[in-house]
Every structure is written in structure tokens, then in C-alpha cells.
Amino acid sequence: MKVLVIGGNGRVGSLLVDKLAAQYQVVAGSRSPKPEKNLDNIEHSHIDLLSDIDTIAKSMKDVDVVYFVSGSRGKNLLQIDLHGAIKSMQAAEKVGVKRYIMLSSIFALQPERWKESFLSDLTDYNIAKHYADLYLTTQTQLDYTILQPGALKEEQGTGKIETNVVNPGSNSIANVVDTLVAILENHSTIGKVILMHDGDTPIIEALHQIK
């Protein structure tokens, strides 16, 4: 199986590429690929989310799964986090990739909660993620899963999380990455929006508990 990670150079993406490479053929897609990391089962592909759908689609040749873990960190929300994300969905549909796993943000689909906690400073970001998630769930036929963690932290992973969460909580990047990997292996996550934070439940079990 061949897996494309869009945003493969980011702090989530680079770890995700490494973890996925233990089991799959991985394409690390980013605007500035790092060719020095060329391993047998990791290839690099130039993906510029500012380019058009057909150009983005070229990186999806023979790909079975697309992960979207890219982001502009607030620098180009309209063109990258919103429209760039949606162009990658349209590219996936165009070339016939069915499985699409999106890293989103907690409450991205619940605007009524955007004034809570750390989210109150992130309204522009939430709007971009909101309409990307909304497009994925309503305007595509993709087999999507949307993962919505709260704040990401550079902490050691514990392998334990909670799903179905009702309040924001912090997330080690390693736990988020392990959850993204586990989502691919659990078909029951297809069509689901998963709210998560670090917790006490082993990741696989937490995914089985999704409502």
C-alpha cells in the first residue's frame, strides 16, 4: 500500500512519515522535500498547495491513501489551510484515491465553541479548518476520517488517549501521529470526525469507542 503525506516535512508530518514507513510505502509531499531522508520505502514529492488540482494530483499516482497534515501556521490560511486542502481532496477524487485522512483541530465543525479556552485566539484558523472539514464531509465522496485534537505539544507519546472528548485538552504530537496511523488500520473510522486529547485509553481501544 502506498501512502501520501501532504505536509510531510512539518512537525506532525515528518514523524508521521517515519512511523508509516515501518509498514507502508510512503510519499512525503511538501513544498521543499528533504532528499537526504531518502530511504527504501520513503520517496519525496514536490507538492505546492498553491498550484492547481491537476498538478497536485500528479503526486497521487498509484497512491491508496492521502493524509493531509499541512498548514501555513496562520501565514496563508485562505490559500493553504482552506483552499489548498480542498484542492487536495479534489485531486484525490480526480485520480480515484478513496481514502483521505485529515488532521484538523478540535471543534473545527462546532463554531459555537470557538470562544472557549485557547481557541479564542484562533478564529481565523478555525474558520479555515471549518470550511475545509465541511467540504470534506459534505461535498466529496471520499472515505474520510477527520482527527480533531486540541493543542499539540512536543512531549513524549504515551500511546494513550481519549476520544469522544467534550472539552479541549493537550496532545503529545507522538500520540496524534500514532492515532493517525491507527486510523488507517481501523476501517470503522471511515466517515467519522474524531475529537481527541491525551488520556488513559490505549489508542486502538479509544478508536473502537468512537460514537
Add this chain to the structure above:
Amino acid sequence: MKVLVIGGNGRVGSLLVDKLAAQYQVVAGSRSPKPEKNLDNIEHSHIDLLSDIDTIAKSMKDVDVVYFVSGSRGKNLLQIDLHGAIKSMQAAEKVGVKRYIMLSSIFALQPERWKESFLSDLTDYNIAKHYADLYLTTQTQLDYTILQPGALKEEQGTGKIETNVVNPGSNSIANVVDTLVAILENHSTIGKVILMHDGDTPIIEALHQIK
């Protein structure tokens, strides 16, 4: 009939309010209403598109038609032109207003044409208008009409335009305003996206030609 103009203080909105007031009861909604313009059939309402749906809905009491002609002029595209617009749609649906007339921009629903002509400098704006128009056409049950002129100019109106246009062309603000008024009177425009520029066809006739 009572008509709400969101963005009633703008360069399109203020003229639209005056023209509509010749026939209808008008509510001019804006963040900073101009009470000096209080006439018998023009009332002013404070509308802040940064506020929540219920707050926006308060300005729609007894309203039959909503016009959206607001815009941040590039200053707050995510919160005003995109999310603010969509909150106004959701507010209209919540209070039972059916008719919603949106002033958009040429090719807002055709990203493949955003590199043409003056649009190449407006990608962020186009993205915001795109997802607002897309939401209106796919996610609401509103009786919408979307008007998509090209560049707006402060010129005298001629009362003559073209619809079904395939290339961008300039538009006098007065012609756009007269077209917005005529849309309300022509029920055949419901559910339509109208691309226009100044031309040689009387407005009513041009609206009857819409494909």
C-alpha cells in the same frame, strides 16, 4: 415588504438602500449605522458580522428579503466575507427569511479562471467569495440569487448590462445596484448565479435572458 441590506453603508449598499427605499421598507444594516439618514421607510440596524448567528438574526425580525453587499475590502476576509456572510445565511434560515440575494464577484464559483485579468491579484478574495457562494448554493434551502459582476467602477449608470457573460468586464456601481433591485422583482432569478458586466441590453431584458 421589508428588505434588509447587510453592508448598507458601503459604496454599493448605500446606493442600494436609497433605490430600494423608493418601493420598500428598508433596513440598512451595518457595523456603524448612519442615523442622520433616517427617512420614513429607511431604518438603521447595528449588524456586526463578527457576532454570532442569533445576534445577527435579531436584525432580521419581520424581514422578507436579505441582501448581502458587505465586504472587508481584504482586511478580514475569513471573518467577514466568508464566515460573516455564511452566518448571515444561517441567521436568515433560523428566522425563516427565504429570499437571499448575494453580491459576489465574477468567476467566484470557477477557480479555474482566477488567473485571468484583474482576478490574478485577488486570490484570497476569490477564495472567500467562493466558499460563501458554494455554501449558499449547496448547504442552504434559501431562495438565493448570486450576482457576480466584474470590477466595479464609480461611473454613471446606463441601465444596460449583459448577463451570461464569459469574460470579465467593468460595471458601473449604479448598474449593479439597479440589477440587484431588479433581481428582487424577477422570481425567475431564484436559484441562479448571474455573471454580468455593463452592456447594451436593458437590465430587465438581460435578466430574462439568464440561462
